[in-house]
Amino acid sequence: MPPLLDELKRGLRALFGTRAGEIVLAPGSGAGAMESSLVNTVGPGERLACFTNGYFGQLYGELGRRLGADVEEVAAPWGEVVDGETVYRRLVADRAHAIRAVAVVHNETSTGVTSDLAAVRAAMDAAGHPALLVVDTISGLASTDFRFDEWDVDVAVCGSQKGLMLPPGLAIACVNERAIAACQRVTTPRSFFDWRPVLEMAEVGFLPTTPPTSLLFGLRESLRLLAEEGLAEVYARHARLAGAVREAVAAWDLATVCADPARASASVTAVRLPDDVDGEEVARLAKRHLELELAAGIGPLQGRAVRIGHLGWLNDLEVLATVGGTELALAMAGHDVSLGAGLAACQRSLAARWIRPA
Amino acid sequence: MPPLLDELKRGLRALFGTRAGEIVLAPGSGAGAMESSLVNTVGPGERLACFTNGYFGQLYGELGRRLGADVEEVAAPWGEVVDGETVYRRLVADRAHAIRAVAVVHNETSTGVTSDLAAVRAAMDAAGHPALLVVDTISGLASTDFRFDEWDVDVAVCGSQKGLMLPPGLAIACVNERAIAACQRVTTPRSFFDWRPVLEMAEVGFLPTTPPTSLLFGLRESLRLLAEEGLAEVYARHARLAGAVREAVAAWDLATVCADPARASASVTAVRLPDDVDGEEVARLAKRHLELELAAGIGPLQGRAVRIGHLGWLNDLEVLATVGGTELALAMAGHDVSLGAGLAACQRSLAARWIRPA
């Protein structure tokens, strides 16, 4: 176990972009990882500021409330980023420094928007606010560059089932010294997600609770695959494939939910649908007829969007197939799409690496 | 997902011995399952009575304290059962019915003792006490008969990695109507282990949090294997194999930690060692030289006992090999064992099914 955990920690540190961040592993889903980030940093009745721009940001707030925090939710419109300006204004106003932690979703899966964590941290610093920066990068890590140290993130959480290409069941957190100090301080009743026994046992190379061993071995393999490809190339590949998907969306005369193309997610694209096309019907048709898993919109986007995942072990032709299938499903659902338009746009975008346009 | 969950629930109900008990599944270890049983039944500051007879009973108390309960621990000596008489006396004394739940470990892995839950329930009833009966059967379920309905257990918890023959990572609970009422009542801050969303989603056949899918598929297979063998035969096989192990222990002139042979565990046998033999050394030698995993004693039995697991997918010859290996490790560790004595006793015990002694 000790050499296995040691290899996993080294690989995860490389992904998180940290030299000294401590890695905390436990059985759990993404929601478990999020819970772990809250119960160790925000005590009962203490203030948690959730800056939200979609479903998972709101979920962070909801979890905080269930776990006894005094949650303040600052909502940006779905499709926009959590921007530094908003964070700055809210924190500056908190003169008493009542806010213990700022929770942000790095890559908002419900909208396909990646927020700029460097800007969030800069805003916190500009406000001179000591709150911890707590980040959900469940659908971002291993698809998009993450810089735990450079962005001075205090807690970042992830799961096994997205960019790490594994079955679900492993909750992962990366925590820094300030976060560890917080976990010693807060009085939240907790046991399973308590970091303290994990950090103690880490010194002898074990975990305090029986770990999901099959996922640990799988994680070792995933980390090796990522290292073999090279993280820079992994991120470049995701960006390239995401760009090709967006070219198709444009060719369909549709818009992405993400307002600013510069902040479009590398791992998921949410497509806003015309009023007469139902996202759930699109997803249902894609699955039934094409064995293609699309995700319907959720929350205010229910029925109004369809989401295309493009992360993990994925190559150009698989993206082409996904786009072709989405196009077919849109057509089946009654969208007046010129069959082949999105497909050709996607293919042209992918081709640019090898073929110079005439 | 709905048909999968439906099959899993039917299979687990058969194992727990219940018709109407609700099944709650979540990513987690055994400790997660135990936490789930406490946060949903005992509110902050409410009284939890832990009747302990070993390490895992004590752990129940420790978890209760961490999670904010007012824990009262009633300890039986390690090696004895949690007996009805003790439970009766304590509950009768609680005239105010302050105790909200009674926690008991069904099969105490640290000592190899299986407590009589029917007697515990009878004691509770005799005392006319309304506390919930909360049971850890992590190392008991699927190896030993469990009668959730007949014993009127309110909550029983299990993990995937023992009698269910899977990798760790799945926390399983079976809960009855009284327990569900409790989970609606208590105010413990909780989210990940909260039963309420699980029970709500169960009606449409899903889980509220991303489930560890590979373990769900594995569980389906395990349940099919158990059903194919027949539960009665599964339990009889475990009892037979455990009996053969105890014959070997007797032939080594050693005693089991379990005081009453009638309550000896079907899944694990803890062997008390002479003063000059170190249990950790025995386990270390078995692993290094024989690729055999034994468990050393823990708590007051540290160094003083070695534990032999015999559960799950296991047959006569594997038990014979395990006993032979334990015997060799005992000899290597300096115990004055007559090589072959335990092995022959074990073999004779196993043989009784087929060969009539002369």
Place this chain on the structure above:
Amino acid sequence: MPPLLDELKRGLRALFGTRAGEIVLAPGSGAGAMESSLVNTVGPGERLACFTNGYFGQLYGELGRRLGADVEEVAAPWGEVVDGETVYRRLVADRAHAIRAVAVVHNETSTGVTSDLAAVRAAMDAAGHPALLVVDTISGLASTDFRFDEWDVDVAVCGSQKGLMLPPGLAIACVNERAIAACQRVTTPRSFFDWRPVLEMAEVGFLPTTPPTSLLFGLRESLRLLAEEGLAEVYARHARLAGAVREAVAAWDLATVCADPARASASVTAVRLPDDVDGEEVARLAKRHLELELAAGIGPLQGRAVRIGHLGWLNDLEVLATVGGTELALAMAGHDVSLGAGLAACQRSLAARWIRPA
């Protein structure tokens, strides 16, 4: 073993389309299966008539020569079928009935042409010739309807690695009573591929030589998958996907090697390339840049064609990806293809099932 072999035989009989044909299984590749069909039907120095229309037909002749037969090769141009007329003329001329067996490749992998075995059999009957009809359906079986009984085929051979969706390593033959009589008669020295011990052992449900057990278990699974989908739907799906590939080829302004669209293969399409495009370069580029395995042309088609496989466990979107990748590789290799044209044609063809053109 007996129930496993029994299930395999029943499933294979359904695929071959026979009630009474005997199934012969042995470790081997497709070439081994072909060898088995020759050494048991054509004795040393006896006449074998190979009607060829591509590489694998020629290989049949080559194997016959190596194994001591007096081989007469009647070659159709690559891209055409083995037609009944040719067979009729040759057999009628063989007044002495010197020809012991007629060898034909059902689905010629080198050209993507499926010959009409009913017509071949009709020609043999019209000629009143008693030669055995020996068929290689290695790349045809389980992708295309096969009617062993109706077409009165005497020997049909297959491997595990094409339509049966398994790793290579299993040689499969289906043989009728006339073929069995021949194997008793011929004096070819043989042992490993001798049917006689296989047929003898079949009566007790075993194989005479150690079988490749992992492939037998895999074959059971493949046969179950095929039966679950339904053979008619399996063949329809292959035909549909092959048709969509050919639409793409037409959109590229290229021709298939197969001259008659009505005889185009359901499992592989060979595309004739313009003079300035090298098929091996196309395959090399597809593999290096797109992780797509195409096959280059062989024999007279070396460099002049590229072959697209579309058989086995394959759906619409995978075919779309394959066509998109082939198109990209053609463009990379310098073919003046309008990117997206083939892709759109393929997609339109696939869409016809669900979307009525305006």
Place this chain on the structure above:
Amino acid sequence: MPPLLDELKRGLRALFGTRAGEIVLAPGSGAGAMESSLVNTVGPGERLACFTNGYFGQLYGELGRRLGADVEEVAAPWGEVVDGETVYRRLVADRAHAIRAVAVVHNETSTGVTSDLAAVRAAMDAAGHPALLVVDTISGLASTDFRFDEWDVDVAVCGSQKGLMLPPGLAIACVNERAIAACQRVTTPRSFFDWRPVLEMAEVGFLPTTPPTSLLFGLRESLRLLAEEGLAEVYARHARLAGAVREAVAAWDLATVCADPARASASVTAVRLPDDVDGEEVARLAKRHLELELAAGIGPLQGRAVRIGHLGWLNDLEVLATVGGTELALAMAGHDVSLGAGLAACQRSLAARWIRPA
């Protein structure tokens, strides 16, 4: 494929004990490998001398006859070795050097006897006879030291399913320059098992026939496991485990079929049974009641012996279980065995590595 084949060849050369021997791989069983060794070295009607001491030696002769050789069988009693003296006498008598090849089974699976190939080679040299030495080491390789170069073996054949710990389906041959010259010379009709295309293709790193790829990948893993343990330790382990089995046989008051303990096989022990105990019944009972696979005697040993395999991925405790199970099955079958006697003898033998007897 080329780097894979290269690694396999290097690993197999180490196992065979050769620097320059060529490795020939093909789909096939052990019988296929044996056929390959004959059709490439002995032409039609040419003389093959089979020195037999059991079933598989006789099979070599039988295969030779079926394949058209003029087979001369020189039989030693079952249980004895193929000894040098016999070989010398036969070869000296063959003044015309009509014998083209001498076939010997290295490790006779039917009797558990390993012949001394150095002595066989010495006899051939002493006789000044140019025949090729052709060896079946199907159940010997990877369990017992093999010295292709030192013993000057010309052809040695093996399969995947014994010491190489894989499913069956791969036929392996190691051939030297004299054998290659023979395969160029002989006129046996052959194709599938012809070494010539294999040797030609080897130069570019491919195989002429579709290989059983899953077994090639498995073989790579097996060779790595063997190299990691170290071949010397692999052979020592097999010898040690085999010795422990023979101690049990002696404790049962039974004899091994192998007459000379110094030539007892490291991979299988055949036990001669008393007249009133039926070997097939012993094997049947072991399988039904104990899930233990024993092999019954074959040929003249049918019913009169039971064979215990002990090769491959096997450790001390598995051998102990096997011996304990055999003992139980012997008792069930009515043999008057003192239960535990063989088990204790086996355990004592295994213990000698770690525990000095008092």
